[in-house]
Amino acid sequence: MRIARALRDMRTMKQLFAETEAEADRLGDQNPGAEHLLLAALSLPDGSAQRIFDREGVSRDALRDAIARVHEEALTAAGLSEPGRSGAQALERPRTGALRLTEPAQAAFRSATALAKSERRPISGADVVAGVAELEHGTAARTLELLGISRSRLIEAARAR
Amino acid sequence: MSESPDQAFASVVALRRRADQLEIEAVEQALDAGWTWAQIGLALGISGQAAHKRLGPPRARRLNRHADKE
Numbered sequence: 001m002r003i004a005r006a007l008r009d010m011r012t013m014k015q016l017f018a019e020t021e022a023e024a025d026r027l028g029d030q031n032p033g034a035e036h037l038l039l040a041a042l043s044l045p046d047g048s049a050q051r052i053f054d055r056e057g058v059s060r061d062a063l064r065d066a067i068a069r070v071h072e073e074a075l076t077a078a079g080l081s082e083p084g085r086s087g088a089q090a091l092e093r094p095r096t097g098a099l100r101l102t103e104p105a106q107a108a109f110r111s112a113t114a115l116a117k118s119e120r121r122p123i124s125g126a127d128v129v130a131g132v133a134e135l136e137h138g139t140a141a142r143t144l145e146l147l148g149i150s151r152s153r154l155i156e157a158a159r160a161r
Numbered sequence: 162m163s164e165s166p167d168q169a170f171a172s173v174v175a176l177r178r179r180a181d182q183l184e185i186e187a188v189e190q191a192l193d194a195g196w197t198w199a200q201i202g203l204a205l206g207i208s209g210q211a212a213h214k215r216l217g218p219p220r221a222r223r224l225n226r227h228a229d230k231e
Contacts, residue, residue: 030181071175077164078172080179091185142171 008122009113012044016128017099019043025091027067033102034132034140035067037109041128049125052157056149063143070142104140108132115159130158188216 017032019040024032041049042060053063075081101109112131116123132140133154144151164172184205191201198217199209207215 028182029178070171071178074168074171074175075179077168078176080176137167137170139171139174142167 005120005122009116012046012123016040016044017101020101020105021099023064027064028091030091031100031102032105034105034108034135034138035143037101037105037128038132038140039064039067041125041132044125044128046124046126048158048161049129052126052129052154052161055157056147056154058147058149063147066143066147067139070139070146073146074142104135104138108135108140124161126158126161130155133158185216188212 016037017040020032020036023036023039024030027036029036038049039060042053042063044050050060053059058066108128108131110131111134112127113123115127115130133144133151135141136151141151144154188201191204197209198213201216202209202212205212
């Protein structure tokens, strides 16, 4: 039972991390962060993260667009507006070596695995949503705020699923 | 700065991302113009080896893709 759960967790993590990197590339980010981890959680086949965001009326594409908007607005606030430039260019580099999540993303992932472990079940997308929603500051938190999604509501939904 | 720390940090993050993207674009332009990694490193204030290690893969990927097409 425990071995089956561990194997399933390994498959989930492999998919989660591969998609986290792909999302960082899509957004033109060098370092995979919590916002990319959140986007990746929505792609997991267990569907739990997707269902939470469905209830918020937010699609994965809308979430990605909101992340880009957070950066654009922050640039404008810093006095750098670039008319004619449409967001960041997607990165095309092949990722080599070990995955290097940012520290907040690592913390979110640790929190997700701890939640699943405490309930003796495989890790799910909803656990990752809860882990990211616990981050009080940073791009992921600002994106959720921009979308009008309460972090505490997300955590509650993730834990109650 | 009169804005909140959250806003200020968001701007720092966004500017850092922008600088990273500008760096990648500049390197690609330089390589297309025939610059060596030693020259790119010099311009960026780092060694050519460090520049290649940090910024090399996109070019390698593009060349591979061109080779695939041929």
